[in-house]
Amino acid sequence: xxxxxxxxxxxxxxxxxxxxxxxxxxxxxxxxxxxxxxxxxxxxxxxxxxxxxxxxxxxxxxxxxxxxxxxxxxxxxxxxxxxxxxxxxxxxxxxxxxxxxxxxxxxxxxxxxxxxxxxxxxxxxxxxxxxxxxxxxxxxxxxxxxxxxxxxxxxxxxxxxxxxxxxxxxxxxxxxxxxxxxxxxxxxxxxxxxxxxxxxxxxxxxxxxxxxxxxxxxxxxxxxxxxxxxxxxxxxxxxxxxxxxxxxxxxxxxxxxxxxxxxxxxxxxxxxxxxxxxxxxxxxxxxxxxxxxxxxxxxxxxxxxxxxxxxxxxxxxxxxxxxxxxxxxxx
Amino acid sequence: xxxxxxxxxxxxxxxxxxxxxxxxxxxxxxxxxxxxxxxxxxxxxxxxxxxxxxxxxxxxxxxxxxxxxxxxxxxxxxxxxxxxxxxxxxxxxxxxxxxxxxxxxxxxxxxxxxxxxxxxxxxxxxxxxxxxxxxxxxxxxxxxxxxxxxxxxxxxxxxxxxxxxxxxxxxxxxxxxxxxxxxxxxxxxxxxxxxxxxxxxxxxxxxxxxxxxxxxxxxxxxxxxxxxxxxxxxxxxxxxxxxxxxxxxxxxxxxxxxxxxxxxxxxxxxxxxxxxxxxxxxxxxxxxxxxxxxxxxxxxxxxxxxxxxxxxxxxxxxxxxxxxxxxxxxxxxxxxxxxxxxxxxxxxxxxxxxxxxx
Numbered sequence: 001x002x003x004x005x006x007x008x009x010x011x012x013x014x015x016x017x018x019x020x021x022x023x024x025x026x027x028x029x030x031x032x033x034x035x036x037x038x039x040x041x042x043x044x045x046x047x048x049x050x051x052x053x054x055x056x057x058x059x060x061x062x063x064x065x066x067x068x069x070x071x072x073x074x075x076x077x078x079x080x081x082x083x084x085x086x087x088x089x090x091x092x093x094x095x096x097x098x099x100x101x102x103x104x105x106x107x108x109x110x111x112x113x114x115x116x117x118x119x120x121x122x123x124x125x126x127x128x129x130x131x132x133x134x135x136x137x138x139x140x141x142x143x144x145x146x147x148x149x150x151x152x153x154x155x156x157x158x159x160x161x162x163x164x165x166x167x168x169x170x171x172x173x174x175x176x177x178x179x180x181x182x183x184x185x186x187x188x189x190x191x192x193x194x195x196x197x198x199x200x201x202x203x204x205x206x207x208x209x210x211x212x213x214x215x216x217x218x219x220x221x222x223x224x225x226x227x228x229x230x231x232x233x234x235x236x237x238x239x240x241x242x243x244x245x246x247x248x249x250x251x252x253x254x255x256x257x258x259x260x261x262x263x264x265x266x267x268x269x270x271x272x273x274x275x276x277x278x279x280x281x282x283x284x285x286x287x288x289x290x291x292x293x294x295x296x297x298x299x300x301x302x303x304x305x306x307x308x309x310x311x312x313x314x315x316x317x318x319x320x321x322x323x324x325x326x327x328x329x330x331x
Numbered sequence: 332x333x334x335x336x337x338x339x340x341x342x343x344x345x346x347x348x349x350x351x352x353x354x355x356x357x358x359x360x361x362x363x364x365x366x367x368x369x370x371x372x373x374x375x376x377x378x379x380x381x382x383x384x385x386x387x388x389x390x391x392x393x394x395x396x397x398x399x400x401x402x403x404x405x406x407x408x409x410x411x412x413x414x415x416x417x418x419x420x421x422x423x424x425x426x427x428x429x430x431x432x433x434x435x436x437x438x439x440x441x442x443x444x445x446x447x448x449x450x451x452x453x454x455x456x457x458x459x460x461x462x463x464x465x466x467x468x469x470x471x472x473x474x475x476x477x478x479x480x481x482x483x484x485x486x487x488x489x490x491x492x493x494x495x496x497x498x499x500x501x502x503x504x505x506x507x508x509x510x511x512x513x514x515x516x517x518x519x520x521x522x523x524x525x526x527x528x529x530x531x532x533x534x535x536x537x538x539x540x541x542x543x544x545x546x547x548x549x550x551x552x553x554x555x556x557x558x559x560x561x562x563x564x565x566x567x568x569x570x571x572x573x574x575x576x577x578x579x580x581x582x583x584x585x586x587x588x589x590x591x592x593x594x595x596x597x598x599x600x601x602x603x604x605x606x607x608x609x610x611x612x613x614x615x616x617x618x619x620x621x622x623x624x625x626x627x628x629x630x631x632x633x634x635x636x637x638x639x640x641x642x643x644x645x646x647x648x649x650x651x652x653x654x655x656x657x658x659x660x661x662x663x664x665x666x667x668x669x670x671x672x673x674x675x676x677x678x679x680x681x682x683x684x685x686x687x688x689x
Contacts, residue, residue, distance in 0.1 A: 226443035233390055234458045234535070235431035238422060244457075245446050323448055324519050 004320055012313045016306065023301045024072045027294040034089045035059040037292045062089065075298070085302075086295035090288070095299045099281065103303060105174055106269070106280045108192070110307070112200040113265050114258070117207040122254060124208075125215030126247055129223060140212065147209035152268050156202045156275040163198060174278055202272050203265050211261075214253050222246030248322070255319050259312035266304050332406050332413045337543060337575050338364040338387065339406070339413070344398035345382050345391065353396075354646045357383045357599040359684075361674065364543060367569065369576040371590030371607070373583060373622070375643055379599035380579045384545050388430045389421040405429070432462040435536035439548040441528035445520035452516035455500035455535050460490050462539040463499070503534040506571075508564060526557035530564065537568060543575040550585060562589055583626055587611060592680075595619045598643065598654035605681030615683040617659050653686070661687060 035058040043050050059065045066074075078084040085095035128137045174195050179188045222228065223246050231241045270282025281300050288296035320326045332339065343360040346353050357379040364370050374380045385391055387403060403416040419425045430436075438444045445454060491499070497516065504512035507530040520528060529549060536544055546565065550558040566589065569576055578589050586593055587607065594604040595618065603616040614620045621639035628634075641658035644650060650657050656667035663686055672684040 225446075226438055226440055227446040229390065230436070230438060230444040230532075230535075231446070231454075231457075233388065233430055233436040235427040235429070235461055236457060237427060244449075248448060249446075325447055325521055 001320065005317055008313055008316050012309055015309050019305045019309065020076055020302060021072070023298050023305070024068075024075065026301065027298045028068060030289065030292060032292065033059070033064050034292045034294065035062060035064055038062075038089065062087075075295070079302075085299035088288075088293055088296045090291040090293040090296070095295050098296055099284065099299055099303070102279050102281050102284055105278070106282075107307070109196060109199050109203070109269065109278070109280065110262065110265055112193075112196045113203040113207070114261060116200045116204040117211060117261065118254060120204065121208045121211035122215060122251060125212040126219055126242075126250065128212065129216045129219035129246075129250070130242065132220065144209035144212045147205035150205070152202055152206065153271050153275050155205060156198070156272050159198050159202060160276065199269075199272055199276055199278060202276075203268055206268075207261050207264060211254055211257075214257075215250050218253050219246055219250040222249045252319060252322055255315050255322060258315040258318075259308055262308050262311045266308070332404060334406070334408065335365050336363055337366050337406050339402070339404040340383075340387070341402040341404070342398075343383055343386060343401045343403065345379075345386055346396045346398070347392070348394040348396065351647060355599065355649075356646055357386070359600050359671070359674075360596075361682075362594050362601060362604060364575045364577060365591070366542075366575055367573050368591040369569070369578055369589055370592045370594060371578045371580065371586035372594045372596055373580060373586050374596030375581060377598075377643055377646075378596040380596050381547055383596070383599075384547065384577055384579060385436075387416060387545065388434050388436070389416070389419070389426050390430070390436070391421075405433070428462070431458055431536075431541070432539050433541050434543050434545065435539065435541035436545040436547065437529070437532045437536050437549050439551050441525060441532045441552065442520060444532055445528065447520055450517050450519055451504070451523070451531050451535075452497060452500045455503060455516075455531075455538050456493065456496040458535055459496040459499050459538050460493070463491050463496075499538060500534070503538045504531065506568070507531070507534045507537075508560075509534070526553055526560065529553060529557075529561055533561075533564065533568070537572060537574075540572060541574060543577065544569075545577045545579070547579045548581070549578075551580065551582070558585070565589065583622060595622075598649065600654055600684065601682075602655060602685070603681075603683045605678075609678065609681045613681075615677055615681070615688055616655075616685050617661050617687070618655050621660075653684070663687075 035055050038058055039050050039055050056065070063071070063074075075086055078086060083096070085099070087093070088095050088098045091098050124140055128140045131137050174192060175188070176191050176195075179191045182188055223242075225246070228241060228245050231245050232238070236244075266282070269280060270286070272278075273280045273283055281304065285297055285300045288294075288300070340360060340362050343357060344355065345357040346355040356377075360379070360383050362370060362372075362383075372380045372384070382391065382395075386397055386401075389397075391397070397417055399417070401417050404413040405416050406413045416426075416429065419429075445451065501512045501516050504515055509515050509527060509530055515523070515527075515531075520531075523531060529552075533549075544565075549565075550561050553561060562585065565576065568574075576589070578586065580586055590607050592605065593607050593610040594601045595610070595616065596602070597618050603610060603614065603619045610619060611623065614623055618639065621637075624637045625639060627636055639658060640660070644657070650668070652666075652668040652670055653659070653662075653672050656662045659667065662668070666686050670686075672686050674682050674684055675688050676682055677688055
């Protein structure tokens with residue numbers, strides 16, 4: 001098992017290396033660089049004649065004159081040794097300061113969504129599979145297809161409307177005004193959770209719908225296995241048979257797709273965040289691209305891919321624990 | 332009830348609700364199992380062998396209906412009244428105690444009968460801890476079904492501990508002839524060979540000391556050498572543990588080796604039943620004669636194999652009258668296609684359902 005984990009960890013490192021190169025290439029892709037943008041902003045309309053030499057000087061100030069491989073080396077070296085993602089040009093502070101808070105909030109939304117998805121999808125799917133062809137089964141199927149069919153932003157708007165008109169509470173943003181600047185306390189945490197519920201529901205609905213279908217199908221397969229009949233023939237109580245044999249295997253596809261879920265949540269989050277006014281990373285990513293603020297964009301891309309890769313790593317390890325056949329084949 | 336009888340099945344009839352209506356794959360089935368004897372049930376696939384034995388522990392799909400008129404009498408011995416299993420609700424505690432505890436079952440696919448994600452030991456210990464009382468409990472010697480022990484007393488002498496269950500599992504694996512049993516107990520099913528898996532499956536079934544073992548084609552998926560070993564093992568364990576066996580197969584050769592009594596099934600009915608020698612040496616029903624002729628003979632290997640003509644009809648096109656009449660070479664027109672033959676006792680204990688023997 002340890003060997004398997006080490007192998008996977010090595011794979012993770014290799015993946016992250018290639019990801020960092022790709023992220024850097026993407027950072028370099030837009031035409032021009034921040035020096036051009038800076039010169040334009042600073043001197044446009046002032047009547048000052050900006051020469052190529054001036055821009056060259058600005059470039060030198062920002063350290064953009066070095067060849068690409070050297071800048072990559074400096075950038076990645078700083079991240080690995082000092083956890084320093086470089087300077088944000090637009091905000092004139094370090095990238096860490098810019099993304100720090102938003103990163104934690106994005107992660108909070110991510111984990112709330114994942115937990116909500118699995119807490120809902122697994123029990124519902126198992127119930128639907130056991131009570132196959134019942135009214136509850138059909139109702140849950142309709143409900144989950146609704147989740148798949150409704151666009152997220154519409155759902156977000158709908159929930160926003162409902163919460164304002166019926167519950168008279170604003171769900172926009174992450175904190176109520178009185179907690180916005182307050183120090184961390186239990187009350188503030190509860191306030192945060194209250195605000196996380198709506199984005200989590202919006203993001204979890206489609207994920208839940210998808211997982212319900214997957215788990216239900218696997219569960220139906222597993223229920224018909226001879227090993228389940230054999231367990232019944234041994235006189236094991238029905239609830240124990242169901243929990244111990246088919247359910248355990250029906251969870252496998254959920255575990256193996258954690259990485260995909262994270263990926264989907266990250267891609268759907270910016271739109272939902274825009275509607276609900278959440279300060280998260282996706283919005284900042286778009287803004288930083290518009291500003292050609294490349295170190296911010298790079299840091300965000302790197303962090304998002306890092307979480308997806310790490311979640312994939314975790315799902316691999318968890319799967320190996322759940323299913324003894326997996327680690328053996330690697331052996 | 333005759334104390335030598337363990338199970339007496341009378342007029343068993345099982346139907347299934349399907350989208351195309353109700354089908355009845357098992358009808359007019361009567362069979363008996365004597366203590367410490369083996370009943371072999373032969374028949375083609377779809378003849379209702381499995382359904383008619385799974386009904387003994389109500390291990391049927393949800394859409395199955397067992398006719399309430401049918402009787403499945405289980406003789407608990409010690410002079411008590413026989414228990415009619417058919418009267419017990421399918422999910423009841425009594426049924427669960429019978430399942431595995433008194434009536435154990437092994438299946439055709441040893442790989443599929445184990446869950447791949449738990450060790451062999453885990454699955455044996457589960458059965459042991461569900462059914463067996465701790466050996467230091469004064470109740471251990473008595474049967475768990477039908478004894479008049481109060482629930483509170485049972486709770487006091489709890490089921491076996493994990494440690495005890497484990498040593499029972501290792502011992503059981505050793506008894507079914509698995510070498511290095513104390514290592515094997517912690518292995519997963521995919522780490523064992525096919526023959527070993529079937530041995531392990533037998534170990535699971537017998538770990539609770541059941542009074543009867545239902546073996547549903549236990550050797551069909553194995554090669555001939557392993558098959559012979561498994562049959563030998565089952566015989567040994569039968570005498571050792573003093574249990575009865577129902578052996579389901581489609582292989583006349585296997586049945587001749589293991590059975591004391593043979594029941595031949597065709598389309599959900601037992602067409603002939605009797606002591607092994609009588610059925611093999613003096614078959615009465617045309618179907619039995621047909622399948623006995625179909626066995627290849629060693630002294631005449633060049634000859635064409637004889638087959639029973641025709642095909643088994645589908646579940647929705649059951650023939651009227653005798654189910655075998657469309658394929659029967661000796662059918663009597665206007666009798667066999669109209670009337671269902673009654674059971675006739677031709678010689679003592681040798682029954683046949685055929686108008687030729689009226």
